[in-house]
Amino acid sequence: MLNKLRLLTPGPTPLPERVRLALARDMIHHRKKTFMDMMGQVQERLRVLFGTQDTVLPLSCSGTGAMTAAVHSLFQPGQRVLVVDGGKFGQRWRQIAEERGLQVTTLAVPWGQAVDVAAIAEALKAEPAGVLIQYSETSTGVLHPVQEVAALTRESQALLVVDGISAVGLVPCPMDDWGIDCLLTGSQKGLMLPPGLALLALSPRAWKVAETNDSGCFYFNLPAEKAKLAKGQTLFTSAVNLIAGLNESLDMLLENGLDAVYAKQWALTMLNRAGLTAMGLTLLAPQHFAWGITSVLLPTGIDGTEVLRIALDKHGVCMAGGQDQLKGKIVRLGHMGWVDWADSLAGLHALNKSIIEAGGYCASRDYLESAMAAYHAALQGRPGQPLPNTHS
């Protein structure tokens, strides 16, 4: 009662009321006109979001399901692929590819850093059939230089497969312009929906591969999904209420143009980074950072699990910790989806108080004002300016 619960994890994210009311609508049939008309609207908007002329498929699965669908549809057992592994989700690409029977070359990147484009150029000489990468690596908050990687892969035969789960709707990723071959995302990040729906788009040359491939898994049949979507339907029973919610959230994302959304995400990122820096904390990703999640190292000797517990129990703020090798060592502050500046302020304050209560040191003056100053400066710097390119 004293605190509202504030969900500041890097997914799932809070839900706008418009979306929640759409989720609560009574059921309609997935093979009838009302639904098919809605799918048509959704498709038109998804193409804007993905920056593609081609089809964006809704799949009834989590983001990992879409990653699995991509690997099964685009590659055959025995083929070689290059996996960029700079965190838990890079590892996931490797696991999915291995389960598919691919020969995997791993380009290991220290957690918190982005992949070196030159290393990819070098690895492409071995002519892999594909490059599997995250745009935003959710476990670290790093943004890999996908645009630069795409500039290389589009000149090679390697298909560039991009996990955009914590990127799409948060940071620009125009797949056709950049030459991405497969872009996928989940519903519970920038799209402000509950988990359970994934979206996936392919380039024309990726479609050519998918259309002749045997996916080896009946549930993931992208060409058959595409044929069905041309009729406003999905291959199997659609996740009807998530599609209804998606139509609302896409309407919200597009109503002021995507640039306004990206500008907000950039400003929220500046807010979080400035606030954490003002506390004297060290950011995990110094240079190549995501626009929907900020990871920060905790003072040495402080138990991260305890920090998260205090933040939730005493201040009502739910943040995420580190995964695997970073467990207990970092806090990940989500600022994606239905999160605004005041939510981020709450996150910074809760983190500050919780670190101190857990026995750590961090500066507790001026960090909120510094954060807000950075936010406003970032927003004001926007008009007429191109969006910042974090990779240059």
Next chain:
Amino acid sequence: MLNKLRLLTPGPTPLPERVRLALARDMIHHRKKTFMDMMGQVQERLRVLFGTQDTVLPLSCSGTGAMTAAVHSLFQPGQRVLVVDGGKFGQRWRQIAEERGLQVTTLAVPWGQAVDVAAIAEALKAEPAGVLIQYSETSTGVLHPVQEVAALTRESQALLVVDGISAVGLVPCPMDDWGIDCLLTGSQKGLMLPPGLALLALSPRAWKVAETNDSGCFYFNLPAEKAKLAKGQTLFTSAVNLIAGLNESLDMLLENGLDAVYAKQWALTMLNRAGLTAMGLTLLAPQHFAWGITSVLLPTGIDGTEVLRIALDKHGVCMAGGQDQLKGKIVRLGHMGWVDWADSLAGLHALNKSIIEAGGYCASRDYLESAMAAYHAALQGRPGQPLPNTHS
């Protein structure tokens, strides 16, 4: 405005208000205590519904996803399985098995009839690794004699894999008692939820197989899901709001005991069958019929698509037609999930008027009263009586 929309298809089904309000709740995190506690409750209730002591896994996919997960988890390429094919979903078993690289023997059953148990006994002599069957074949409204089939398979090495998508929560299917090795369902039928969630349970001997098998598809890893569920979580991001809805719907299903739910479903089945018979129409499944869907043959020469259009446009009732070889020839009246006697009455009247308007003949006197008389008789016959066994 003149008509309310009534969804009387064999899935998805209407949603109870309690479920819709749960679906509309704001997001919570899938790795935190509140969610894990909810998963604990859900699990306890699911075991009652499935009639099993073992784990019931929630999977983020449609029912077909769970069918795919079962085939990948329980069988290896090259193994032989027996598929009972008496409709569109029997065909689906075959397609999934073939995509997995299994050697499929098909036991073809005319659409509208149930499989002959003696034929299964004969086919088991060839020692297949599994038998894939529907309990309720949604495309025809037939109930296959799963209990009798299980009595055979439990004495053999063949695993019995049952698609219970339009059966679980509608007709008794106690998997441990009967000796079913894999029972699965989807969220959008007896469970009164939107589509997008599937549930799957294995017998101890099926778990042994799954634990040593390589599923060949990263997204479907049942042993890893089971290990995670022991901590109240799912392997990948959970479909949080569908789980919240499931907790509500299970509470509703169990509040008066499952027997009361099955008695209602039996009575609704009697209602629909009596009403359709009183109209002079022929039921597709004369003997072995489902408890959540009734299929009826249209008078010869009548366009089924037109009948459905009239029923929806003029009477507000959304019913389903036939699939594949039965397209245009039958109407499928759903009476599953959040559907009661008055909804079924509306369905019968809408069908009657629509057939006549489409130029067909059917009797239009006394059919509603006959339907209700059959409903009350079925309910009154209940106390102290065992549930009817449609297979004896």
